[in-house]
Amino acid sequence: MSEAVATTPMMKQYLAIRRDLPGDVILLFRLGDFYEMFFEDAKVAAGILNVSLTKRNGIPMCGVPHHAAQSYIARLIRAGKRVAIGEQVGEPVPGKLVARELSEVISAGTVTDGRFLDANKSHYLAAIFRDGKKHGLAYVDHSTGEFELAEFDSLDGLNDELTRIAPSELLYADDQRELMESLGMPKSAQICESYLFLQDQALHALTQHFKVQSLDGYGCGHLTAALGAAGAIMQYLQFQLRKDVSHIKRLRVASLFDGVWIDAASQSHLELVNSRSGAEHTLLHALNRTATPMGARKLRRWVLHPLRDLAQLVSRQEVVSVLLQDPMLLGQLRDMLKDIRDLERTAGRLSQGSGNARDLLVLAQALSAVPALKLLMAECGCGRNGADGMDNLPDIDAGMEPVSAPSVPLLRALHAQLHDLTAMAAEIEQAIVEEPPAPIKEGGIFRDGYLPFLDEFRSASTQGRDWIAKLQNDEIDRTGIKSLKIKYNAVFGYFIEITKSNLDSVPKDYTRKQTTANGERFITDELKRMEDKILGADEKGKALEYEEFVKLRSRAMERLAEIQETAEALATLDALCSLAETARLFNYTRPLLDESRTLVIRDGRHPVLDQNLAGDRFVPNDTYLEEVENRVLIITGPNMAGKSTYIRQVALLTLMAQIGSYVPAATMELGLVDRIFTRIGASDDLSRGQSTFMVEMNETSMILNNATDRSLVILDEIGRGTSTFDGLSIAWSVAEHLHNDLGSRTLFATHYHELTALTATCRAVKNYNVAVKEWNQQIIFLRKIIAGSAEKSYGIQVARLAGLPESVLQRARQILERLEAGHPPNEVAVKPLPILEEIETPAPKKPTRRKGKAGGGANASAGGAGANANADAANAGAVAGASVAEESELEEGDGDDASDEGEGADGNGTSTSRVKKKLRIEKTSVASEAQMSLFG
Numbered sequence: 001m002s003e004a005v006a007t008t009p010m011m012k013q014y015l016a017i018r019r020d021l022p023g024d025v026i027l028l029f030r031l032g033d034f035y036e037m038f039f040e041d042a043k044v045a046a047g048i049l050n051v052s053l054t055k056r057n058g059i060p061m062c063g064v065p066h067h068a069a070q071s072y073i074a075r076l077i078r079a080g081k082r083v084a085i086g087e088q089v090g091e092p093v094p095g096k097l098v099a100r101e102l103s104e105v106i107s108a109g110t111v112t113d114g115r116f117l118d119a120n121k122s123h124y125l126a127a128i129f130r131d132g133k134k135h136g137l138a139y140v141d142h143s144t145g146e147f148e149l150a151e152f153d154s155l156d157g158l159n160d161e162l163t164r165i166a167p168s169e170l171l172y173a174d175d176q177r178e179l180m181e182s183l184g185m186p187k188s189a190q191i192c193e194s195y196l197f198l199q200d201q202a203l204h205a206l207t208q209h210f211k212v213q214s215l216d217g218y219g220c221g222h223l224t225a226a227l228g229a230a231g232a233i234m235q236y237l238q239f240q241l242r243k244d245v246s247h248i249k250r251l252r253v254a255s256l257f258d259g260v261w262i263d264a265a266s267q268s269h270l271e272l273v274n275s276r277s278g279a280e281h282t283l284l285h286a287l288n289r290t291a292t293p294m295g296a297r298k299l300r301r302w303v304l305h306p307l308r309d310l311a312q313l314v315s316r317q318e319v320v321s322v323l324l325q326d327p328m329l330l331g332q333l334r335d336m337l338k339d340i341r342d343l344e345r346t347a348g349r350l351s352q353g354s355g356n357a358r359d360l361l362v363l364a365q366a367l368s369a370v371p372a373l374k375l376l377m378a379e380c381g382c383g384r385n386g387a388d389g390m391d392n393l394p395d396i397d398a399g400m401e402p403v404s405a406p407s408v409p410l411l412r413a414l415h416a417q418l419h420d421l422t423a424m425a426a427e428i429e430q431a432i433v434e435e436p437p438a439p440i441k442e443g444g445i446f447r448d449g450y451l452p453f454l455d456e457f458r459s460a461s462t463q464g465r466d467w468i469a470k471l472q473n474d475e476i477d478r479t480g481i482k483s484l485k486i487k488y489n490a491v492f493g494y495f496i497e498i499t500k501s502n503l504d505s506v507p508k509d510y511t512r513k514q515t516t517a518n519g520e521r522f523i524t525d526e527l528k529r530m531e532d533k534i535l536g537a538d539e540k541g542k543a544l545e546y547e548e549f550v551k552l553r554s555r556a557m558e559r560l561a562e563i564q565e566t567a568e569a570l571a572t573l574d575a576l577c578s579l580a581e582t583a584r585l586f587n588y589t590r591p592l593l594d595e596s597r598t599l600v601i602r603d604g605r606h607p608v609l610d611q612n613l614a615g616d617r618f619v620p621n622d623t624y625l626e627e628v629e630n631r632v633l634i635i636t637g638p639n640m641a642g643k644s645t646y647i648r649q650v651a652l653l654t655l656m657a658q659i660g661s662y663v664p665a666a667t668m669e670l671g672l673v674d675r676i677f678t679r680i681g682a683s684d685d686l687s688r689g690q691s692t693f694m695v696e697m698n699e700t701s702m703i704l705n706n707a708t709d710r711s712l713v714i715l716d717e718i719g720r721g722t723s724t725f726d727g728l729s730i731a732w733s734v735a736e737h738l739h740n741d742l743g744s745r746t747l748f749a750t751h752y753h754e755l756t757a758l759t760a761t762c763r764a765v766k767n768y769n770v771a772v773k774e775w776n777q778q779i780i781f782l783r784k785i786i787a788g789s790a791e792k793s794y795g796i797q798v799a800r801l802a803g804l805p806e807s808v809l810q811r812a813r814q815i816l817e818r819l820e821a822g823h824p825p826n827e828v829a830v831k832p833l834p835i836l837e838e839i840e841t842p843a844p845k846k847p848t849r850r851k852g853k854a855g856g857g858a859n860a861s862a863g864g865a866g867a868n869a870n871a872d873a874a875n876a877g878a879v880a881g882a883s884v885a886e887e888s889e890l891e892e893g894d895g896d897d898a899s900d901e902g903e904g905a906d907g908n909g910t911s912t913s914r915v916k917k918k919l920r921i922e923k924t925s926v927a928s929e930a931q932m933s934l935f936g
C-alpha cells in the first residue's frame with residue numbers, strides 16, 4: 001500500500017477498521033450509496049459477486065449498491081466468507097469526512113436477517129473441543145438465544161449429534177485441526193485461536209455473561225470439554241463478531257440421552273429430514289403440517305430426537321387425542337396459529353438491538369393473538385364437539401362456568417406458559433403505523449398523534465416541501481426556464497438544476513455548486529434558508545422517532561423471558577396440532593406404548609410412500625416381534641418386492657410412536673426402544689477415502705458395538721459388497737451375534753437364502769418373505785409379508801422389467817440353470833451351452849383367434865420397456881404390465897398376427913384373462929395366509 005493511500009483521511013479511517021479484523025473477513029465500507037471493498041477483499045469479493053474489479057490510485061476496489069447489499073452479503077456468506085460492515089454513523093456534512101465505524105460482523109452461524117435463514121430450521125453456531133478423552137460440543141441459535149452443550153466419550157457420538165444439529169458454522173481451536181479432520185473437515189468449519197477454548201478463559205467468559213459464580217447451577221460444571229467449546233462461542237460472538245448476547249439467558253445441557261439414539265448413518269438412511277430424492281420424501285415432510293416456523297423447527301427437532309420417556313410420550317399422545325376428538329377446534333387452533341409469525345426469531349432480533357419497527361409489530365400481532373388462543377385451548381378435551389356431540393357445551397344459561405383450563409396435563413402446562421402480554425401489544429399497535437419502513441433512523445415509524453412533538457416537526461417538514469414546490473414555480477416564472485428543477489441529495493442538500501441549453505438565462509444571484517454531464521447545479525440564499533428550516537425539522541423528527549423507537553423496543557424487551565416462554569409454548573402447540581392434523585388426514589391410530597420388548601403392528605403403512613403413492617394404494621403389512629420366539633426376522637424375497645420398504649416402515653413407525661405421534665397402522669403395540677440402528681443401502685464415502693464395503697462394515701460394527709436388548713436394528717443386505725461366500729459368512733455371524741449376544745429386536749432383509757437355515761439353531765429367528773406370483777416368466781409383486789422363506793430370487797425376471805436385452809436375459813437363464821444343476825463355474829463358462837429351446841418353457845398353445853389384431857407378441861417381446869413401465873404400478877393384485885396390455889389386445893384383436901402368441905397364454909394354454917382371474921383369487925388367499933401366520 002502506498003504512503004499516499006494510507007494518508008488520505010478516508011483511507012486512514014478504512015484501515016483503522018480493517019486492522020482489527022481477521023484476514024478472512026471481508027469489509028464492506030459504506031461510501032455514500034455504495035458499500036466499497038478494497039485491496040485483497042476487493043479481489044476475492046469481485047470473483048464471488050461477479051462485479052467488476054477496478055483500481056483507483058493503484059488500489060484494487062469494487063462495490064455494491066447500498067440498497068441491494070443484503071443479497072450480495074448473502075452470496076458472500078454462502079461462499080463461506082464472513083462479512084464486516086463499516087457503517088456511516090453520522091449524517092454527511094458537506095466538506096467533512098463522515099464518521100464510520102464497524103457496526104457488525106456477519107457470519108454463517110449468526111445471521112439473524114430472515115432473508116438468510118431457512119425459517120423451518122434452527123440455525124446453529126457450534127464449537128467443538130477435545131479435552132483428554134472427552135469430546136465437547138456447544139451450540140447456539142443466535143436468532144433465538146437457545147444455547148446448549150454436551151459431551152461425548154467417542155468421536156462417533158459427537159459426529160451423530162453434529163449431523164443432527166447441522167451447524168451453519170463450526171468453530172474449532174487452531175491446535176485441534178486433527179479433530180476437525182477426523183470429522184471430514186466440513187464446509188462450515190471455522191478455525192479460531194486456541195486460547196478462546198482454554199478452561200479459565202472460557203469459564204470466565206461464561207460466568208461473566210450469566211452473572212454467576214460457577215456453572216454448577218446449570219448442571220454443567222464438570223463438562224470441561226463442552227465448557228471450553230461454550231466459552232469459545234461466547235467470546236467469538238462478543239469480541240470477534242461484536243454481537244449483542246444479552247438475549248442468551250441460559251445454558252442447557254442437551255438432553256441427548258433421554259432420547260432415542262439415532263446415529264448419523266441411520267438418520268440419513270431413514271430419510272428423516274433429508275433425502276436425496278427431495279424434501280418431499282422425508283418423514284418430516286410427511287408429518288409437517290405446522291402453521292408457524294417455530295412449530296416447524298420444533299417438529300424437526302422431535303423427529304431427530306425421539307423420546308424414551310413413557311410419561312412424556314403419553315402426555316403428547318393425550319394432546320393429539322383430544323385434538324382429534326374435536327376436528328373443528330383443531331382447525332380453529334391451526335387457523336389462529338397461521339396468523340402468528342416467527343415470534344421466537346423476532347424476539348431474538350429485537351433483544352439484540354437489530355430488530356426494527358416491523359419486528360415490533362410482528363411481536364405485537366403474535367402476542368395479541370394469545371388470549372383467544374388460550375380460550376380455545378381451554379376447551380380442548382371438554383368434549384365440545386367431540387364424541388359426546390354438542391351436549392357438552394358449557395351451558396351458560398344454566399349457570400355453568402365456562403371452561404378455564406384444558407383437561408390434559410401437557411395442554412394445561414402450555415396454556416399456563418402462554419403469557420398475557422396484550423397491554424404491551426396494544427401499546428405497540430397504537431404507536432406504530434400499519435406498514436412501517438425497515439430502517440429505524442429514517443422516520444415514518446410512529447402514527448400521527450402518538451408523539452405531539454413529532455407531529456410538530458412533521459408539519460414543519462411537510463410545509464417545507466410545499467415551500468420548495470412554490471419556490472420552483474416562482475423561479476421558473478422569474479427565469480423563464482421551463483425545465484428548472486429543485487432537487488435534493490445527501491451531499492449538497494437542496495439545489496437548483498439547470499440544463500446546458502438554458503445556462504445563459506441563469507440569474508446573477510444564483511451560486512454555482514457543481515457541473516454535471518447535462519448541466520449545472522446552483523443554490524440561492526433563499527433556498528439555503530428554507531433548507532435549514534426543512535432539514536432541521538426533518539432531522540429532528542427522525543432523531544426523535546429513533547429515540548422513541550429504541551425506548552419502546554427496550555420496554556418490550558423487559559418482558560423477554562415471558563415472550564420466549566410464550567414462543568416456546570406456541571411452537572410445541574403447533575407441533576402437536578401438526579401431528580393431530582396428519583393423523584386426522586391419513587387415519588392414523590394411537591400406538592399403545594409400554595416398557596415390554598414387543599413390537600406388534602397390524603396393517604402398517606410406510607408413512608412417506610403411503611402419502612406419495614399416486615393412484616396406487618400402499619399395501620399394508622403386519623409385523624410381529626417379541627422377545628422369546630420372534631425376535632430376529634429374516635426377510636427374503638425377490639428384488640423390488642418391497643423388503644427395504646417394509647423394514648424401513650417398521651423403523652419409521654417406531655420412531656413416530658416415540659415422538660408422540662399417531663401411526664399409519666390399524667394397531668401398534670410398542671415396547672419402547674432405546675436406539676434405532678439401520679444399515680441400509682450402500683453409500684460410498686469417497687471423501688473420507690472409504691470403499692462401499694468399508695462403509696458397510698463400519699456401520700455394522702458401530703451397530704454391533706452399541707445395540708442393546710432394547711434396541712431396534714434394521715439391516716438390509718449385509719455383506720453384499722464383497723464376494724458371495726465372505727458376504728454370506730459375515731451376514732450369518734452378524735445375525736447370530738444379534739440373536740445370541742445382543743438380544744435386539746432385528747429385521748434382516750437379505751438375498752442370501754441360506755440365512756433362512758438359522759431357524760434351526762436360533763430359537764428367536766423367524767423367516768418371512770415378501771409374496772410374489774410367477775406367471776409366464778413374469779413376476780407379480782403382491783407386496784405382502786408372509787411367514788416362511790422365499791424360494792427363489794427372481795433376479796432375471798426383475799432384470800427383464802428393467803429392460804435388459806433379451807439375449808442377455810436368455811444367456812443368464814442358461815447360466816443360472818447350469819449353476820443350479822451343480823455345474824462348477826468353469827464348466828458353465830467353457831462348455832458349449834445347449835441350444836436355447838432346450839431350456840425354454842415349452843411353446844404354449846395358440847390362443848383362440850378373435851376379432852382385431854392380436855398384438856400380444858409385439859408387446860411381450862418389447863418386454864423391458866412395456867413391462868417396466870407397468871411394473872411400478874404392479875402392486876398387489878396388479879398383473880405385471882405387459883400381460884395386462886396383452887390381455888386387452890387379445891380380447892379386442894382379430895388375431896391376424898399369431899406368431900408370438902405364446903406370450904399371450906400360459907404354458908398350459910390357459911388364456912391370459914383366465915390366468916389373471918386366478919391370480920386375483922390367489923392373491924387374496926396369500927394375503928389372508930399372511931394374517932393367519934402372523935397373528936394365528
Ligand SMILES: Nc1ncnc2c1ncn2[C@@H]1O[C@H](COP(=O)(O)OP(=O)(O)OP(=O)(O)O)[C@@H](O)[C@H]1O
Pocket residue numbers: 609617618619620621637638639640641642643644645646783875876
Ligand atoms: N407395501 C407396498 N405397497 C405398495 N408399493 C410398495 C410396497 N412396498 C414396496 N413398494 C414399491 O416397491 C418398490 C420396491 O420396493 P423395495 O425397494 O422395498 O424392494 P426390495 O425388495 O428392497 O428390492 P431390492 O432387493 O432390489 O433392494 C418401492 O419403491 C415401492 O414403490
